[in-house]
Amino acid sequence: MALQPSPAPGIAKVIDALRPILGDRITTAAAVREQHASQLTWLLSQLPDAVAFAESTAEVAAIVKACAAENVPMIAFGTGTAFEGHVNAPAGGLSIDVSRMNRILAVNTEDMDCVVQPGVTRQTLNSYLRDTGLFFPVDPGADASLGGMTATRASGTNAVRYGTMKDNVVALTAVLPNGDVVRTARRARKSSAGYDLTRLMVGSEGTLGIITELVLKLSPVPEAVAGGICPFPTVRAACDAVIATIQSAIPVARIELLDEVTAAAVRSHSGLALMDSPLLLLEFHGSPQSVAEQSQRFGEIAETFGGGPFEWSDKAEQRAKLWQARHDAYWACLALRPGARPIPTDVCVPIARLADCVEQTKAEIAELGLIAPVVGHVGDGNFHVQPMVDMSNPDEIATVKRFIERMVERAIAMDGTCTGEHGVGQEKRRYLELEHGPETLALMRTIKRAIDPHNLMNPGKLVDNSL
Amino acid sequence: MALQPSPAPGIAKVIDALRPILGDRITTAAAVREQHASQLTWLLSQLPDAVAFAESTAEVAAIVKACAAENVPMIAFGTGTAFEGHVNAPAGGLSIDVSRMNRILAVNTEDMDCVVQPGVTRQTLNSYLRDTGLFFPVDPGADASLGGMTATRASGTNAVRYGTMKDNVVALTAVLPNGDVVRTARRARKSSAGYDLTRLMVGSEGTLGIITELVLKLSPVPEAVAGGICPFPTVRAACDAVIATIQSAIPVARIELLDEVTAAAVRSHSGLALMDSPLLLLEFHGSPQSVAEQSQRFGEIAETFGGGPFEWSDKAEQRAKLWQARHDAYWACLALRPGARPIPTDVCVPIARLADCVEQTKAEIAELGLIAPVVGHVGDGNFHVQPMVDMSNPDEIATVKRFIERMVERAIAMDGTCTGEHGVGQEKRRYLELEHGPETLALMRTIKRAIDPHNLMNPGKLVDNSL
Numbered sequence: 001m002a003l004q005p006s007p008a009p010g011i012a013k014v015i016d017a018l019r020p021i022l023g024d025r026i027t028t029a030a031a032v033r034e035q036h037a038s039q040l041t042w043l044l045s046q047l048p049d050a051v052a053f054a055e056s057t058a059e060v061a062a063i064v065k066a067c068a069a070e071n072v073p074m075i076a077f078g079t080g081t082a083f084e085g086h087v088n089a090p091a092g093g094l095s096i097d098v099s100r101m102n103r104i105l106a107v108n109t110e111d112m113d114c115v116v117q118p119g120v121t122r123q124t125l126n127s128y129l130r131d132t133g134l135f136f137p138v139d140p141g142a143d144a145s146l147g148g149m150t151a152t153r154a155s156g157t158n159a160v161r162y163g164t165m166k167d168n169v170v171a172l173t174a175v176l177p178n179g180d181v182v183r184t185a186r187r188a189r190k191s192s193a194g195y196d197l198t199r200l201m202v203g204s205e206g207t208l209g210i211i212t213e214l215v216l217k218l219s220p221v222p223e224a225v226a227g228g229i230c231p232f233p234t235v236r237a238a239c240d241a242v243i244a245t246i247q248s249a250i251p252v253a254r255i256e257l258l259d260e261v262t263a264a265a266v267r268s269h270s271g272l273a274l275m276d277s278p279l280l281l282l283e284f285h286g287s288p289q290s291v292a293e294q295s296q297r298f299g300e301i302a303e304t305f306g307g308g309p310f311e312w313s314d315k316a317e318q319r320a321k322l323w324q325a326r327h328d329a330y331w332a333c334l335a336l337r338p339g340a341r342p343i344p345t346d347v348c349v350p351i352a353r354l355a356d357c358v359e360q361t362k363a364e365i366a367e368l369g370l371i372a373p374v375v376g377h378v379g380d381g382n383f384h385v386q387p388m389v390d391m392s393n394p395d396e397i398a399t400v401k402r403f404i405e406r407m408v409e410r411a412i413a414m415d416g417t418c419t420g421e422h423g424v425g426q427e428k429r430r431y432l433e434l435e436h437g438p439e440t441l442a443l444m445r446t447i448k449r450a451i452d453p454h455n456l457m458n459p460g461k462l463v464d465n466s467l
Numbered sequence: 468m469a470l471q472p473s474p475a476p477g478i479a480k481v482i483d484a485l486r487p488i489l490g491d492r493i494t495t496a497a498a499v500r501e502q503h504a505s506q507l508t509w510l511l512s513q514l515p516d517a518v519a520f521a522e523s524t525a526e527v528a529a530i531v532k533a534c535a536a537e538n539v540p541m542i543a544f545g546t547g548t549a550f551e552g553h554v555n556a557p558a559g560g561l562s563i564d565v566s567r568m569n570r571i572l573a574v575n576t577e578d579m580d581c582v583v584q585p586g587v588t589r590q591t592l593n594s595y596l597r598d599t600g601l602f603f604p605v606d607p608g609a610d611a612s613l614g615g616m617t618a619t620r621a622s623g624t625n626a627v628r629y630g631t632m633k634d635n636v637v638a639l640t641a642v643l644p645n646g647d648v649v650r651t652a653r654r655a656r657k658s659s660a661g662y663d664l665t666r667l668m669v670g671s672e673g674t675l676g677i678i679t680e681l682v683l684k685l686s687p688v689p690e691a692v693a694g695g696i697c698p699f700p701t702v703r704a705a706c707d708a709v710i711a712t713i714q715s716a717i718p719v720a721r722i723e724l725l726d727e728v729t730a731a732a733v734r735s736h737s738g739l740a741l742m743d744s745p746l747l748l749l750e751f752h753g754s755p756q757s758v759a760e761q762s763q764r765f766g767e768i769a770e771t772f773g774g775g776p777f778e779w780s781d782k783a784e785q786r787a788k789l790w791q792a793r794h795d796a797y798w799a800c801l802a803l804r805p806g807a808r809p810i811p812t813d814v815c816v817p818i819a820r821l822a823d824c825v826e827q828t829k830a831e832i833a834e835l836g837l838i839a840p841v842v843g844h845v846g847d848g849n850f851h852v853q854p855m856v857d858m859s860n861p862d863e864i865a866t867v868k869r870f871i872e873r874m875v876e877r878a879i880a881m882d883g884t885c886t887g888e889h890g891v892g893q894e895k896r897r898y899l900e901l902e903h904g905p906e907t908l909a910l911m912r913t914i915k916r917a918i919d920p921h922n923l924m925n926p927g928k929l930v931d932n933s934l
Contacts, residue, residue: 110714167634186882188849195914247577286716350654380656417657419659421659423659
C-alpha cells in the first residue's frame with residue numbers, strides 16, 4: 001500500500017536544474033518512484049517525487065546542491081532492503097539512487113583493504129575478490145549495497161568474529177547537506193587525528209550525508225573452515241553454551257541460534273535433516289588443525305549443557321548447504337503461514353540476559369498465539385523475531401505492534417538496545433528516548449541540526465520525529 | 468619550563484561557587500597546578516589557574532556548570548601521560564582531575580565487560596581482573612588512566628589483534644559543556660540505534676565532554692601464549708614478513724618492530740641477548756597447539772624474507788622479560804644521549820607503505836645526524852620516532868621540528884595519518900588540514916561548535932587553533 005506525500009514544493013525546479021546534467025537519469029515515472037519507497041514490511045510506502053540515478057561523487061554533490069537550493073528533501077537509496085522504512089519519503093523529495101555507482105576502484109592486497117563505490121553489493125565484492133585470498137566478512141543476509149550497509153551499521157552472522165560495519169569501514173567519502181565533499185579519514189588502519197567522522201557516518205542512515213565512496217577492511221580467507229549443527233534441549237542451554245564457548249576464547253566465526261519453530265521451517269524448506277529443537281549453527285575459521293580443535297572443544301562444551309551431538313564437517317559443500325539454509329530462514333518461514341506478511345524485527349542485549357530475553361519473548365508469542373520464528377546472532381546477544389501477520393486483521397496487527405513494543409522495552413530494561421542491526425528508520429524512532437534518555441537524544445539532535453540545519457537529508461528518520 | 472597564561476577572568480567566582488561542594492579538593496597551589504600541565508616533551512607547560520579533584524559524575528557536572536556560568540575553560544586530567552600537550556591550559560581555567568574516580572563498579576564475566584570510573588588505570592584494572600579469566604587488552608605502554616586512554620583513542624602493542632580504544636569501549640558516560648550527563652549507549656555488544664556517540668567521544672581529547680564512566684569490553688585470557696624475537700637484515704625485510712604473516716591469517720597478538728638503534732639500547736638496558744639488527748618481537752595467543760603452530764609458521768615466513776632464527780617460547784617468565792624490555796624502550800633510549808630530552812612522535816601509514824616510510828625517515832635521521840630510535844606497532848602500520856634533543860641548542864630544536872614536519876608530510880602523502888595513537892593535542896593541530904582537507908576539518912569544527920559553542924572544553928586543542 002502506498003501513501004503519497006504532498007510533493008516537495010521545489011521539486012520541479014530541482015528537476016529542471018538537474019536535467020542538463022542527468023538527462024533521463026532523473027525521472028518521475030510512477031513505477032520507479034514506487035520501487036524507491038519502503039515495501040518490505042507493514043509500513044506504508046511513501047513515494048519520493050522523483051528519482052535521480054547518480055554515477056559519481058560530483059553528480060551527487062550537484063544533486064545535493066540543487067536540492068539544498070530549493071529545500072527539497074533527499075533520500076539516499078542503495079538496494080532498498082532495509083526493514084524499518086529507511087527509504088520512505090514522508091515529505092516527498094528526491095530519491096538519490098547510487099546503485100549505478102558500482103565500481104570497485106582498488107583492491108590493495110598488502111594493505112588488506114579496498115576502495116569501492118557505494119552501489120557495489122557485498123556479493124559482487126566477494127566474487128571480485130575471489131582470487132585475492134581476501135574477503136569482506138560482513139554478511140547481513142540480503143545482498144545489500146555496501147553504502148546501505150554502512151549507512152545502517154549492518155552486521156549479521158560473521159559479526160561475532162569480524163565485527164560490524166563500524167569495524168570494517170576504514171574511511172568514507174560523503175556529500176554533506178551543504179554540498180561539501182568530505183573524506184572522513186585516510187587509509188591508515190588507525191588514527192588519533194581528530195573526531196571519528198567515519199563512525200559518525202556509519203549508522204547515520206542518510207541523515208547526515210550521502211556516502212559516495214568507501215574504504216573497506218578485508219580479511220584473509222581462512223585456510224580451513226569447519227562448521228556444523230548442534231541441537232539443544234532448550235534455548236537457555238544453547239545460550240549458556242554460547243557464553244561458555246566465547247569465554248573459552250574459542251574464536252568462533254559464526255554462532256547462530258534457530259528456535260524450534262525456525263528449525264522446523266528450515267527443515268521443510270531445505271530438506272536438511274534437522275531436529276525439532278533449538279539449534280546452534282556454527283562455523284570455525286583457522287588452520288586445518290585449529291578448526292578441528294575448535295570444533296572438538298565446542299562439542300565438549302555443548303555436551304556439558306545437555307546439547308549435542310555436534311555434527312561438524314570441513315567439507316565446503318556441506319557447509320554451503322547449511323548456511324544457505326540459514327540464509328533462507330526468512331523465506332522458509334513464509335511457509336509457516338501462507339499469505340501472511342513477515343514483519344522482521346530485532347533487539348540486542350548483553351549476552352548474559354539473552355536466554356531470559358528470548359525465553360520471555362517466546363512465552364509471550366505462545367500466550368498471544370502468534371506465529372513468530374526466532375533466530376539469533378547469539379554471540380553478540382542479538383536476536384530477530386519475525387511475526388507472520390494477517391494484514392487483513394486489524395486486531396492482529398495491533399496485537400503484534402504491542403508485542404514488538406514489549407519486546408523492545410524488555411530488551412532495554414536488560415541494558416539492551418531497540419535494534420542490534422536493522423536500524424531505526426521510521427519504526428524505531430519511538431524507542432530512542434526510552435533507550436538513550438532525553439539528554440543523549442538531545443545530543444544526537446544537536447549534531448543533526450548542526451550538520452543538516454534545514455533537515456533535508458532523510459527527514460522523518462532516526463532522531464527526527466517531525467514527520 | 469612553564470608559561471603562565473593570564474588567569475581566566477571568572478576563575479575566582481568558580482572557586483567560590485565550588486568550595487562548599489569540594490572543600491580542599493579545589494586548589495590553586497602552585498605545585499599542584501604545575502603537576503597538571505604538560506611536562507613530558509619540549510612543549511612549554513601552561514598551568515591551569517586551579518585544579519579540582521572530582522569524586523563523582525555529579526561533582527563533575529556541578530564543576531562543569533560552575534565553569535560554564537563564568538566562561539572558564541575546563542581541562543580534563545587523568546594521569547597526564549599524553550605527549551602532545553593535551554592537558555596544557557593555554558587560556559588558564561580549571562583542570563578537572565578525575566584520578567580519584569578510580570573505582571571498578573562492576574565486572575560482568577558472562578558479558579565479558581566491566582564498568583569503571585575514568586581514573587582507574589589499565590594496570591589496576593588488569594590486576595583486579597586476575598582471577599576472572601578476563602583481561603583488558605589495550606596497552607599503550609604507560610599505566611595511563613582508562614578515561615585518558617579513551618579520550619585520546621589510545622592503542623599500543625596489542626591493537627593488531629584486539630583493536631584500539633575505539634574497539635574496546637562499549638559505552639561511556641560524559642558530562643557535556645552544558646552540564647548535561649549523557650550515556651552514549653547501552654551495554655549490548657552492538658546497536659544500530661542512532662548516531663555513534665561512543666566513537667565520537669573516543670578520541671575527542673576532552674573537547675566535547677568529560678568522561679565520567681566507561682563500559683569496557685574484556686577479552687578472555689588466552690589459554691596459552693607464546694612469543695619471541697626474530698632478527699631481520701633490514702627494516703624492509705621485517706615489514707614484508709609482517710605483511711605476509713597477517714595475510715596468512717595468522718592471528719598474531721603483537722608484532723613489534725625495533726630498529727637497530729633501539730635494539731642496541733634495549734640490549735644495554737635489559738641485558739637481553741639481542742642482535743644489532745632490526746628485530747621483530749612477537750606474541751601469539753591461543754590454545755597450546757595453536758600458539759605452537761603460529762610460532763612455527765611465522766618462523767617459516769621470516770626465513771623466506773631472510774630473517775631468523777626465530778627464537779620463541781611459551782614460558783611466561785621469558786616472555787615477561789621480553790615485553791618488559793619492549794616497554795622500557797623509552798627509558799633505554801635515554802641512555803643513547805644522556806641529558807637529552809626524548810621527543811616521542813608517531814605516524815601511521817597503510818602497511819604496504821610502512822617499509823618505505825620507515826626507510827625514508829631513517830635515511831633522513833642519518834643525513835641530519837640525529838639520534839632517533841624507531842619502534843613500531845607494525846601490524847597496524849604505526850611507528851614511533853623518538854629524537855633525543857639537546858634542549859640548549861636552538862638550531863637542533865629547529866632541525867628536529869622540521870624533521871617531524873617532513874615525517875608527517877611523508878606519512879600523509881602515503882595516505883597515512885599524522886598520528887596513529889598519540890593524538891593531536893597542541894602539537895599536531897597544524898597538520899589536520901593537510902591530512903583531512905578543509906571541508907572535513909570544517910565538519911569537525913561544526914561538531915565542536917554545536918556541542919561546545921563557547922569553546923570551554925580543552926580550548927586550544929585538536930580542531931581549535933585560536934590559542
